[in-house]
Structure formats: structure tokens, C-alpha cells
Amino acid sequence: MPSLSRRFVLKSLASGVALASNHLVFSSAARTMPTQKTTDTFVVHNDLPWALETRRSQFGFSPITPASHFFVRNNLPMPSESETSVGDDWVFEVSGCERDGQLTLAELKRMKTHVVASVLQCSGNGRDFFPHDPSGSQWSVGAAGCALWTGVSVADIFERFGGVKAGMSYLTATGGETLPEGIDKETVVVERSVPLEKGLEDCLLVWEMNGAPLSAVHGGPIRLVVPGYFGVNNVKWVRQLAATQTESTAKIQQSGYRFRPEGESGGPQHPSMWRMPVKSWLNGPGADSTPVLAGPNTLYGVAFSGERGISAVELSADNGQTWQPAELVGPDLGPNAWRTFQLSTTIPVGEHQFVSRATDAMGDRQPRAAEPNHRGYGHNGWEDHALTGGSCVGVTRAAATSARGDPVCSHCCNPRGVPQCCLVRSGNRR
Amino acid sequence: LSDQAIAGKQLFLQQAQPGCGVCHSLADANAGGVVGPNLNTLAPNLDQVRSAIAQGVGAMPAYGAQLSANEIEALATYVVEATR
Numbered sequence: 001m002p003s004l005s006r007r008f009v010l011k012s013l014a015s016g017v018a019l020a021s022n023h024l025v026f027s028s029a030a031r032t033m034p035t036q037k038t039t040d041t042f043v044v045h046n047d048l049p050w051a052l053e054t055r056r057s058q059f060g061f062s063p064i065t066p067a068s069h070f071f072v073r074n075n076l077p078m079p080s081e082s083e084t085s086v087g088d089d090w091v092f093e094v095s096g097c098e099r100d101g102q103l104t105l106a107e108l109k110r111m112k113t114h115v116v117a118s119v120l121q122c123s124g125n126g127r128d129f130f131p132h133d134p135s136g137s138q139w140s141v142g143a144a145g146c147a148l149w150t151g152v153s154v155a156d157i158f159e160r161f162g163g164v165k166a167g168m169s170y171l172t173a174t175g176g177e178t179l180p181e182g183i184d185k186e187t188v189v190v191e192r193s194v195p196l197e198k199g200l201e202d203c204l205l206v207w208e209m210n211g212a213p214l215s216a217v218h219g220g221p222i223r224l225v226v227p228g229y230f231g232v233n234n235v236k237w238v239r240q241l242a243a244t245q246t247e248s249t250a251k252i253q254q255s256g257y258r259f260r261p262e263g264e265s266g267g268p269q270h271p272s273m274w275r276m277p278v279k280s281w282l283n284g285p286g287a288d289s290t291p292v293l294a295g296p297n298t299l300y301g302v303a304f305s306g307e308r309g310i311s312a313v314e315l316s317a318d319n320g321q322t323w324q325p326a327e328l329v330g331p332d333l334g335p336n337a338w339r340t341f342q343l344s345t346t347i348p349v350g351e352h353q354f355v356s357r358a359t360d361a362m363g364d365r366q367p368r369a370a371e372p373n374h375r376g377y378g379h380n381g382w383e384d385h386a387l388t389g390g391s392c393v394g395v396t397r398a399a400a401t402s403a404r405g406d407p408v409c410s411h412c413c414n415p416r417g418v419p420q421c422c423l424v425r426s427g428n429r430r
Numbered sequence: 431l432s433d434q435a436i437a438g439k440q441l442f443l444q445q446a447q448p449g450c451g452v453c454h455s456l457a458d459a460n461a462g463g464v465v466g467p468n469l470n471t472l473a474p475n476l477d478q479v480r481s482a483i484a485q486g487v488g489a490m491p492a493y494g495a496q497l498s499a500n501e502i503e504a505l506a507t508y509v510v511e512a513t514r
Contacts, residue, residue, distance in 0.1 A: 046467050075489045076465055135481035136488065180465045183448040188465065188489045251491060265492070374485070 034217040036068040045137040049074035050217060054142035056287035056387075061300055063117070063330045063340055065145035067209055072217055073122045073143060075190050075252065076177040079237050083176065084216040092205075092222065096172075096243030098162025105207055105221050111152045111160070114204055117333035118227040119146045119304045120234055123257055123273040126370065126379025132262055134376030141281050141385060146304070146338045149225045151206030154199050158243060164196065168243035171199025173224045176237035186250050191240075192233045192257075193247040194226055194274060202227050205238060227336035228306030230273040230378075232257050247272075262374045276306035278366050279380035280313055280341070280358035286389030291409045291421055294349040294391040299326075301387075304338035305360030312359045313341040319355060319383065320368060326356070335361065349419050353388045392419035431511050438508025441501055446493055450505075453490070458512035466490055473513045479506035 122143035175190035214220030219236025258266035280303035409421030451461030486492035
């Protein structure tokens with residue numbers, strides 16, 4: 001593959017410095033990490049409410065992200081353990097149907113069940129790449145994951161209560177977070193609306209994630225899954241499920257999560273963060289400054305497009321001047337899942353930068369640059385998502401091998417003018 | 431605290447509505463809210479606080495319409511100085 005331009009190497013190095021400083025600030029959580037999750041796997045942007053970003057190097061090759069590696073973005077602190085630990089006794093209200101009522105999780109589990117694979121991605125994933133420094137967690141690529149969700153369709157739930165009343169246009173779900181006293185509920189409540197047509201088409205109330213009970217940190221006992229839509233719509237700890245005439249009047253719906261120009265306040269006139277556009281990025285090898293042995297390697301990453309699925313992914317080593325087709329691998333889990341892609345190639349010694357560009361099943365191709373917007377939402381530009389790093393040759397000690405017999409390389413160094421794999425990094429290693 | 435931060439402390443304690451301490455913990459202000467981030471833990475920089483106050487972040491409302499630019503600067507300065 002062609003060599004890299006100096007400009008992009010310098011840009012990537014600058015980006016790495018920014019990331020490094022971010023990691024230093026949030027190098028450890030002040031609170032105990034949620035069950036199964038460790039700080040080795042995540043960048044801790046915030047510990048109350050949790051904002052945990054999966055490190056790029058921690059994404060696997062499988063199209064499913066395990067719960068231990070799945071990002072967390074909570075808008076408010078979770079409900080108390082005494083509330084979320086009730087399991088099958090969890091109760092939620094249903095309204096906007098011919099009959100209003102309530103259901104427990106136990107009753108839900110006796111209804112017809114579906115399993116769907118769907119990507120969850122925070123609206124602000126990629127915010128770190130926007131040059132205008134929008135406020136909020138500075139997510140890079142890791143505020144996203146793909147899981148199998150088990151639950152009951154919203155359409156079946158509404159049908160159980162006689163079907164949706166005439167004149168309803170939205171599915172509105174309300175989270176069960178405890179709200180503070182002394183503050184207008186509408187200001188902070190997590191309540192989101194999506195078009196009712198979407199809600200009745202494929203939305204689910206789920207209680208399993210990848211075959212295991214949905215953990216509290218991911219919204220258990222029950223959360224909404226809106227396949228193909230940005231994470232905020234997938235309301236956790238659902239206490240109310242309603243068909244409504246209008247969108248929720250909560251701030252998070254009316255003015256929050258609205259795609260608008262820089263400097264403008266959000267409002268109903270701006271598009272809501274609903275369907276996720278086509279996007280891809282590379283996860284390896286070499287993410288998070290891990291060294292790459294020069295020579296034959298397999299580049300890999302993920303691609304998705306809400307409700308559409310992926311038809312092709314291309315890779316480039318010269319920042320988009322030339323492209324090579326990547327191979328889609330693993331099972332196709334449907335239009336809302338992500339696909340892993342790979343390309344075997346030879347990586348020369350030195351600094352490198354690779355980019356990926358996905359095309360979805362309707363022909364939409366990932367753009368080079370994201371559309372600037374005030375809050376730094378929806379970044380899907382391929383250029384900013386470049387995978388950068390260094391590759392080197394050999395090992396300094398022949399005996400240095402892993403348990404599998406593979407060469408061990410802790411970092412690339414440059415003692416004699418040629419990048420070599422070295423075993424001990426001088427100075428502090430992040 | 432600097433004079434600007436002292437002025438910001440008054441905003442934190444009394445003027446901003448809803449009050450900052452409803453959601454945030456900040457030892458210097460004897461505030462114990464647990465809805466938003468613990469500011470002592472977060473130890474945000476000036477740009478981050480200024481931006482969060484003016485624009486809002488996630489569930490946090492924007493205060494740009496109720497506080498002047500000088501007040502936002504004072505409040506941000508207070509949060510930064512009180513968490514260093």
C-alpha cells in the first residue's frame with residue numbers, strides 16, 4: 001500500500017496526545033466499576049452518572065460485543081439497587097391504548113418473544129473529533145456496541161391493551177431514574193419519543209442482553225430497544241410505555257439531542273437524533289498505541305447503518321486517494337447489527353494510517369467529513385476515524401515470546417534509525 | 431478563592447435556578463447533589479465548566495439564558511478554583 005503523507009502522521013500524533021491527556025484525567029474511576037467491567041477495558045469519562053467508553057483496542061472480531069466490553073452512557077444516576085433487583089416483579093405502565101394498565105416483567109416473559117441484533121451508539125460518539133470542542137463526554141469511537149437483545153415487541157404489548165387509540169403518532173418511553181427534589185421534572189427526566197410507526201414496526205422491551213439477564217447498568221430489568229436508532233432513544237429502566245399524540249415535552253426530547261448548527265439552541269425545529277447514518281472504523285491492529293509487527297497483517301473493524309445494513313467496506317492507506325475492498329466476515333445478524341470487515345495486507349515498517357469507508361444497502365456512502373453541529377453529534381466522517389500507529393520489526397530478545405510462541409513487542413523504538421520492537425518502554429507508559 | 435470565584439460561589443449557592451447543588455456535589459459549597467457528576471471528582475477545566483453552564487450537557491439544562499457572560503465566567507472560575 002502507498003506510504004503515508006507527513007501531514008496525516010502529524011495529525012494523528014496530535015490526536016494521540018489529546019487522547020492521552022483525556023485518559024490521564026480519567027485514569028481511574030472514583031467509584032467501583034460496574035460488575036464485569038474494568039478500567040483496562042474502558043476510558044472512564046465519568047463515574048456519576050456512568051460514562052464508560054470501550055477502548056478501541058478492546059473491540060473484538062465477533063459481531064457481538066460482550067457486556068463486559070459494552071460502553072455505558074447514563075444520563076442520570078441509576079435507580080437504586082433495591083428497585084432494579086426486583087427482577088420479574090418490575091412493573092411498568094402502559095397508556096395510549098384502548099385500555100390503560102400495567103405489566104410486570106414476569107407477565108412480559110409469557111408473551112411471544114423476539115431476539116434482535118442491534119447496535120447501540122451514543123449520539124456523541126466521535127465528539128472528540130470535532131474541532132469546535134463541543135461540551136459533553138469526549139467520546140472517540142468506543143461509545144458503541146452491538147448486542148443480541150431478547151424481548152417482546154411494543155406492538156404486541158399495545159395490542160394486549162386493545163391496540164393504540166386513534167390519533168396517536170409517537171411511542172414515548174419514560175425511564176425509572178430517581179429524580180431530584182427541587183427541580184422541574186421535565187428538565188431532567190429521561191423520556192424519549194420516536195415515531196409510532198417505528199415503534200410498532202420493530203421496537204422491543206428487552207430483558208436479556210447476549211443471552212444473559214440485562215444488568216442494571218445497561219437498563220435492567222427492562223429497557224427499550226429501538227433498532228437502528230441512536231442510544232438515547234433506547235430508554236433504560238422503563239416505567240412508562242405510551243402511545244402519544246405528540247413528542248414528549250421533556251427537555252431531553254424538545255431541545256436536547258437535536259442536530260443543529262453551531263451556536264444555535266436546540267428546539268423542535270431541529271432534527272431529533274433518531275436513525276444512525278452509515279459509519280465504520282478500524283479497530284486494529286495497532287489501536288491505542290499497541291505496536292504492530294511489520295509484515296503480513298489483517299486489518300479489521302466494524303461497519304453499520306441503522307435499519308439498512310452494510311453492502312461494502314473499503315480501506316485506504318493513502319487517506320482516500322486509493323481504496324481496496326474489504327471482506328465482510330462473520331454472520332450477518334441483520335440490518336441493525338454491525339458487520340466486521342477485514343483486509344489482509346502487508347504493513348511496512350514505520351508510521352501508518354489506515355481509514356475505512358462503508359456503503360450501506362441503500363447506497364449511502366460514509367462521507368469524508370462529518371457535518372459540523374453544535375453538540376458534536378452523529379460523527380461518521382471516515383477521515384477523522386483513521387487508525388494510526390507504528391509498525392516495527394523483530395524483537396530485541398529472541399527469548400521474548402508469548403505463551404503461544406508469538407513474538408512479544410511492548411512498543412516500537414528507534415535506536416538505530418530503523419523502528420524495532422522493544423520490550424521495555426523507557427519512562428512512564430500510559 | 432479569587433474575588434471572581436467568590437462572586438461565582440454566590441451564584442452557585444443562590445442565584446442559578448435550579449441550584450447547582452441540587453444535582454452536583456461540591457465540598458467547598460457544602461453541596462451534596464448526586465444527580466450530576468461530583469465536581470470534586472470530575473475536577474473540570476475552565477472551558478468545560480463554561481461550556482456546560484452556557485450550553486448544558488446531557489440532562490443538565492443550559493444556563494445561558496439566565497446568566498450573563500460575566501456571571502458564567504465567575505461561576506466557572508469558582509468551580510475550577512474550588513476543585514483544585
